[in-house]
Amino acid sequence: MRFGLIVGLICYDSNNHIVWMVISMKYSILPIGHIEKNGSEVSLVISKAYWDATTHLELFSHVIILWWIDGRDNPLDRQTILVTPSKKKGLEQSGVFACRSPARPNPIGLTVVKIEGIDPIDNRIIVDHMDANSGSPIIDIKPYLPSSDRVENAKVPPWFNDLIPRYY
Secondary structure (H helix, E strand, C coil), X not given: CCCEEEEEEEEECCCCCEEEEEEEEEECCXXXXXEEEECCXXXXXXXXXXXXXXXXXXXXXXXXXXXXXXXXXXXXXXXXXXXXXXXXCCCCCEEHHHCCCCXXXXXXXXXXXXXXXXXXXXXXXXXCCCCCCCCXXXXXXXXXXXXXXXXXXXXXXXXXXXXXXXXX
């Protein structure tokens, strides 16, 4: 976030306490790179200005990628609140915060990937997969830390077991 702008209104409640109501907030997120897919190879192409931020990333096996779901950044998708998870027929609708739908108020994607290689000449991190489109902006990279990013005995809804999970 480069800067934030908050527009609000100050009111008083019946007890004469100040009540702050936020009307609008805007933030600026700067992409640090983009996704590139070439056949089966997937690369995180990091902008030269941010390449030094990858120092020691090769010491980790996996990273968490936060990326902008640019193909879904439109008023309709940003206003979508209920969806059918995985478009599976017969399922009850869920809130977008209870599933991984790309339609959401802030189209931010999150993917855990395995690092396959690092190319410092071309500022690339080669990864095993990515559920983003080629060209999608990368907004952050964080190392995967098993001690804090793993949840044992996580509870999921019954319909989730019918879906094909990537890792088990």
